[in-house]
Amino acid sequence: MAAACGRVFGKVGRSLAEVPVTRRTGTVSYLVGTGSAQVSRRAYGTGGPGFRSRLVSGAAGGSGLLGCAVLLGGGLGLYQTVKFWVQQHQHLAQEEVQAVGGGLKLVLYQYKTCPFCSKVRAFLDYHGLPYDIVEVNPVMRQELKWSTYRKVPILMVNGQVQLNDSSVIISSIKTQLISKDKTMSEIINCYPEMKSVNENGKEVTEYNNKYWLMLSEDETTQVYPEKGMQKEEMKWRRWADDWLVHLISPNVYRTTGEALASFDYIVREGKFSTFEGFFAKYVGAAAMFIISKRLKNRHNLQDDVRQDLYKAVNDWVAAIGKKRKFMGGNQPNLADLAVFGVLRVMEGLQAFDDMMENTKVKHWYRRMERATLNHEGRQ
Missing domain, CATH: 1.20.1050.10 (Glutathione S-transferase Yfyf (Class Pi); Chain A, domain 2)
Structure with missing residues (x-):
């Protein structure tokens, strides 16, 4: 379920990032570009500077609040996915020890x-x-x-x-x-x-x-x-x-x-x-x-x-x-x-x-x- 949530947030984030935005703020773009944008690339496996620049633009423009919400949601989805993965592997490891x-x-x-x-x-x-x-x-x-x-x-x-x-x-x-x-x-x-x-x-x-x-x-x-x-x-x-x-x-x-x-x-x-x-x-x-x-x-x-x-x-x-x-x-x-x-x-x-x-x-x-x-x- 957590993995599915992550995929949904990813789709929303990508569709939002493709909306044209003309207003940018250089300082904010720099901070997000070296932090949140890189995390998003690892989370969704979308790569490429084009996607990152569009995502930065969305976060820094008129849809900044909504973009930040999407990033926050995507991060939450990623967290839940990783947590679920770790719990499953711990459970499997415990079962293996008990079996051995x-x-x-x-x-x-x-x-x-x-x-x-x-x-x-x-x-x-x-x-x-x-x-x-x-x-x-x-x-x-x-x-x-x-x-x-x-x-x-x-x-x-x-x-x-x-x-x-x-x-x-x-x-x-x-x-x-x-x-x-x-x-x-x-x-x-x-x-x-x-x-x-x-x-x-x-x-x-x-x-x-x-x-x-x-x-x-x-x-x-x-x-x-x-x-x-x-x-x-x-x-x-x-x-x-x-x-x-x-x-x-x-x-x-x-x-x-x-x-x-x-x-x-x-x-x-x-x-x-x-x-x-x-x-x-x-x-x-x-x-x-x-x-x-x-x-x-x-x-x-x-x-x-x-x-x-x-x-x-x-x-x-x-x-x-x-x-x-x-x-x-x-x-x-x-x-x-x-x-x-x-x-x-x-x-x-x-x-x-x-x-x-x-x-x-x-x-x-x-x-x-x-x-x-x-x-x-x-x-």
């Missing part, structure tokens, strides 16, 4: 430099799922005071369902994207919590089935068309959690210089107060340098922990092979996204540069980078 996210409103509670949080972001980004981020202060963790589960990542779905553990989050959301008839509450019941006490006397929480997608037989065949694909994906997702992630800290805190550089990055990207940031950078770096040595012994790593990182990454590349772009084939699967998410937290640090230079991971990594940035898994 399956109607899910997602809020991720995270530390940016946490490899498990990075896994979740890689998955959400690849699938083009919109989500909000709440950066948690790693010292006070006030952002999680509402939750009895105090670790990150946590993903809140529609403000009602809380998903804990990075692998549970990924499996749950992936299941929902495929089996749209299942509710998130139904899906999360398939990943029950199991609490136990480890060898150090500390209570730990584990989740059953967390590497499984809860799909029907037909859906499973569609997602994993070749024999062995599902087991391979699960194997390497578990490998990323149980082995690869434990190589990160010993490598990024390998020396005192690397520890300081790592904490400088953590403080810069994280949510710290000035005092907390200073304390974390220097005291935290020293502490993690010492802890990294204990982690090296706990996981039976070599004295040169870089060699374990190189071997792990090259084992991953060898498992993909030369005939596949990704472990998932032509598109990344959940194992690709998990490994990429873990390795990505080292970007900007010496360990990452050494890994890229001394292993065969570079081409796969850059393909994964493009796939997540371009949301290539968007449905």
Whole structure:
């Protein structure tokens, strides 16, 4: 309707501008000619100096009042047209977001430099799922005071369902994207919590089935068309959690210089107060340098922990092979996204540069980078 009004005003303006007028005022013609007349040309697409001069003459002559009214009306029509266009595109954009996210409103509670949080972001980004981020202060963790589960990542779905553990989050959301008839509450019941006490006397929480997608037989065949694909994906997702992630800290805190550089990055990207940031950078770096040595012994790593990182990454590349772009084939699967998410937290640090230079991971990594940035898994 607004567009139609604009066209009507345009026709009236053109017919009025063609009426001969003999009286002109030079000063007024100059002001209108550099302002209103140019706007009218853009609005109606009529162009040409002839039309502009006739319109200026009409505005400056005996029909000046009526001409100004026409200009005002045309401007109003243009405004309504633009407003209507913007509203329509906003509505379409909102519908697109809702369609992409399956109607899910997602809020991720995270530390940016946490490899498990990075896994979740890689998955959400690849699938083009919109989500909000709440950066948690790693010292006070006030952002999680509402939750009895105090670790990150946590993903809140529609403000009602809380998903804990990075692998549970990924499996749950992936299941929902495929089996749209299942509710998130139904899906999360398939990943029950199991609490136990480890060898150090500390209570730990584990989740059953967390590497499984809860799909029907037909859906499973569609997602994993070749024999062995599902087991391979699960194997390497578990490998990323149980082995690869434990190589990160010993490598990024390998020396005192690397520890300081790592904490400088953590403080810069994280949510710290000035005092907390200073304390974390220097005291935290020293502490993690010492802890990294204990982690090296706990996981039976070599004295040169870089060699374990190189071997792990090259084992991953060898498992993909030369005939596949990704472990998932032509598109990344959940194992690709998990490994990429873990390795990505080292970007900007010496360990990452050494890994890229001394292993065969570079081409796969850059393909994964493009796939997540371009949301290539968007449905």
